[in-house]
Structure formats: structure tokens, C-alpha cells
Amino acid sequence: MLDTWFYNVDWDSIWVATEETLYMTAISVVFTFILGIILGIILFLTGKGNLWENRVINQIIASIVNIFRSIPFIILIILLLPFTVLIMGTMLGANAALPALIIGAAPFYARMVEIALREIDKGVIEAAKSMGATNWQIIFKVLIPESLPALISGITVTGIALVGYTAMAGVIGAGGLGNLAYLQGFQSYNTQIMVYSTVFILIIVFIIQFVGDKITRLIDKR
Secondary structure, eight states: OHHHHOTTOOHHHHHHHHHHHHHHHHHHHHHHHHHHHHHHHHHHHTSTTSTTOOHHHHHHHHHHHHHHHHSOHHHHHHHTHHHHHHHHSOSSSHHHHHHHHHHHHHHHHHHHHHHHHHTSOHHHHHHHHHTTOOHHHHIIIIIHHHHHHHHHHHHHHHHHHHHHHHHHHHHTTOOHHHHHIIIIIITTTOHHHHHHHHHHHHHHHHHHHHHHHHHHHHHOOO
């Protein structure tokens, strides 16, 4: 039936490309979430007046975050090609896109984590300290739980950005819907492939946004 309606569309290629896009997005979101939280917490805690106040470390981490956050993603992919080949053994395919996706998104999310932590009432942290809580207890029992709705909202935004990043990575051979739209759509003058690739990307974005909003509402007790 689909072949009758969409005679110029190779559905097998679209399903494979969709799976590659979902794979790249899922893996990069998980690692971005972990790495972004670590960097964000360090940025927050080493800031002025916080638990691990250290201007040198704070400036070093902040500089690294700002540099990688400022580089356009398509340029970052090219700059990281030698590193990608070194650790992945190839510059092509879905796995080869992961280093650039994670390195490109983690600094962006780290800043969102830092902002979320800054919005926590200082009185809550002081109360925990006065009750004898250790720094690690404050991190895991105060900072993260108090900022969790903002953290989920932030990773939702980052996940949507990562879907766009996978499309850009596809242009240089990373696979996925971006690669399909470029090779079989743009270069082959196949408008249907370009349109349906875009539609599938939009569906993925809408699903991420819906799930992220749902989780945020469930855990937000305010």
C-alpha cells in the first residue's frame, strides 16, 4: 500500500535511517546527561561562595565549556575527525558521530545544569549543612533532587538539539535521516525522500518534547 501511495520512497532505507537517528540520539543523550551534570555541578560548587570554591578550577572548566559551546557543530565534527578515528576506528557511520554529538552537547547542557543549581534556595543548602550533611550528601540529597525538574527540562531541550545535530552529522556520512535526506533526497533530486525524512525527524522531536514535559510535570512538586 505504501509503495502505491509513495512510489518514489524507499521505505526500508527510511526505517534504517530512523533507527540510526534514534540510536545516535539515545546514546548521546545518556552520555550528555551524565557528563553535563558532572560539569555543571563542578561549575556550581567551585563558584564563589559555594562548597568547593576554587577560582582556578572554575575558570578552567568554564573556559572549556564556553569554547566547545561556541563552536558551530558542523565545524566541531570536522575538527574532531582525527579524535573520532582514533577512538572509533572510522569517521563514517552512526557510532562515529557519537563523540562529536556528546562533546558538542555536554557543555551546552552543563550550563543549563549550573543555572538550575543556582536557582536553588541557599537556605535549603545551609539547613542541610547545619544538620551535619556532608558535601556528597548535599549534592545527592539536596542539589540534584531540588533541581531535578529543571534538569529534566534541560535535557529535553538538549535532546531536541541533538536530533538536529544528528541531521548535520549525516551530511558528512554519519548515517541517519540527515544522511538519507542529503544523499537520496537532495543529491538525487528526490523531493519525497527529503520531505519524509523531515517528517520523521519532526515526529522524533515531538515525542522527545512530550515525554520530557510529562516527566517534568510528574516530578515537579512545586
